[in-house]
Amino acid sequence: MMYCFNAAEMFQLAIEIKENGKAFYQDAQAKISDPEVKQQLAALAQEEQAHIEKIKRLKAESIWGDAPSTFDPENELEAYVKATADQHVYKTCGALTGKLSEIQDVGDVLKLALQFEKDTVIFFLSMQEAICEGKDREVLDLLVKDELARVKRLSMQIQRMGYCRL
Incomplete structure (x- = not known):
């Protein structure tokens, strides 16, 4: 592979994905319009913000540094990272508008959030081949x-609230 993401770029990709989720x-x-659903959405947005802050702290404290993994005088890498994050589940070609119309209760919101998190795990795992070796x-x-x-x-929250019936 001619190019690979380094730690700083992965942190930035994670931040971009979480920013998209919060938005x-x-x-x-x-x-x-449902007040209970609005409250749950607000809580999820706050959780994304907390996660963004955590990732930023990890990035700042990291021993990996933040030098780009390749010479990039025109900041094309930053645009690429942003475009990659924007193709993630939160911005999938208007499909989310349809999902919003299906939301009827807090359980639906939690299940949608759960799917987003699972998709994020899959996205990060799919990036393994694009990551530099080592640390x-x-x-x-x-x-x-x-x-x-x-x-x-x-x-666990979905189960505890009784929205998951086996």
Whole structure:
């Protein structure tokens, strides 16, 4: 492979994805009239913001540095990272507008959020081949573990609230 993402680029990709998620939840809030659903969407947007702050802290504290993995005098890499994040599940060709129309209760919101988190895990795992060898792969593992923890928490919340019936 001629090019690979490094740790700093992976952190930035994760931040972009989470920013998109936060924006989606905020936009969804404006389109939903049910107060309980609006409250859950607001909570999910706040969680995304907290996750963004956590990723930024990890990036700032990281031992991996933030030098680009290749010479990039015209900042094309930044545009590429943003475009990659924008193709993630939160911005999939208007399909989410249809999903919003299907939301009837908090359970539907939580299930949608759970699907987003699962899709994020899949997205990060699919990036494994595009990650530089060595310590940079540890960043990807860290991001995947963090997303898996969110999947587990949302799954438990759905079950606890009785929205998952076997």
